[in-house]
Amino acid sequence: MTYEDLAARLSAIDERIADSARAAGRDPGEITRIVVTKFHPAQLVRDLHALGVGEVGENRQQELTAKRAELTDLDLRWHFIGQAQTNKAAAIRRASDVVHSVDRARLADSLHRAATDDRSLDVLVQVNLTEDADRGGSTLADAEALAEHVLGLDSLRLRGVMAVAPLDEDPASAFTRLREVADRIRLLAPDATWISAGMTGDFAEAIAAGATHLRIGSAITGPRPERG
Numbered sequence: 001m002t003y004e005d006l007a008a009r010l011s012a013i014d015e016r017i018a019d020s021a022r023a024a025g026r027d028p029g030e031i032t033r034i035v036v037t038k039f040h041p042a043q044l045v046r047d048l049h050a051l052g053v054g055e056v057g058e059n060r061q062q063e064l065t066a067k068r069a070e071l072t073d074l075d076l077r078w079h080f081i082g083q084a085q086t087n088k089a090a091a092i093r094r095a096s097d098v099v100h101s102v103d104r105a106r107l108a109d110s111l112h113r114a115a116t117d118d119r120s121l122d123v124l125v126q127v128n129l130t131e132d133a134d135r136g137g138s139t140l141a142d143a144e145a146l147a148e149h150v151l152g153l154d155s156l157r158l159r160g161v162m163a164v165a166p167l168d169e170d171p172a173s174a175f176t177r178l179r180e181v182a183d184r185i186r187l188l189a190p191d192a193t194w195i196s197a198g199m200t201g202d203f204a205e206a207i208a209a210g211a212t213h214l215r216i217g218s219a220i221t222g223p224r225p226e227r228g
């Protein structure tokens with residue numbers, strides 16, 4: 001894709017985001033659009049940055065670490081959105097500004113132990129909206145207990161919740177469940193105002209349900225190259 005095509009796709013998506021926000025009676029300015037750049041080369045991230053993108057998302061630790069190292073000259077906020085192995089927690093912490101996928105107490109503990117200075121790490125509790133335990137995320141029933149656990153770890157700053165919509169359900173109803181758990185967690189942690197939800201195929205429904213952070217990949221970057 002040429003730089004001009006990328007620019008056009010980015011502004012088209014931003015227009016659709018703004019339209020969806022207004023349709024939901026929301027201020028588009030309160031919604032953060034994270035561009036998911038997984039499997040794409042660092043040059044694409046460089047082009048996005050030149051187009052004003054400040055927030056990027058990656059789902060694999062090694063790729064995140066490599067791209068971040070290659071792009072240290074750019075002012076970017078890096079979001080880790082993938083399933084995290086506990087033994088990669090230190091590397092994830094080093095390479096991330098925000099970790100969206102804290103789905104169990106052991107991972108939170110490992111991220112906490114990996115702190116090397118006084119800066120706290122922004123984290124979200126990932127909630128699994130499906131019945132499939134392999135999809136990643138805490139169950140809805142366990143999410144509040146996990147949030148309380150995170151609140152006890154002083155190097156982590158709980159910012160809210162994250163989820164991916166199920167494939168076999170209307171995203172609007174799934175995101176309603178996410179919104180409910182987000183509201184309950186906010187009673188425990190008034191700072192935890194973020195709802196990370198909405199991808200290329202379902203960001204309008206996510207915005208209607210209150211999403212504050214969208215994770216959009218292919219609508220902006222085009223199809224992903226084969227997984228390497």
Ligand SMILES: *Cc1c(COP(=O)(O)O)cnc(C)c1O
Nearest residue numbers: 036059081199200215216217218
């Ligand atoms: C890849 C990915 C996205 C972006 O998906 P698109 O459908 O390309 O927008 C969002 N969230 C997560 C967790 C992902 O892995």
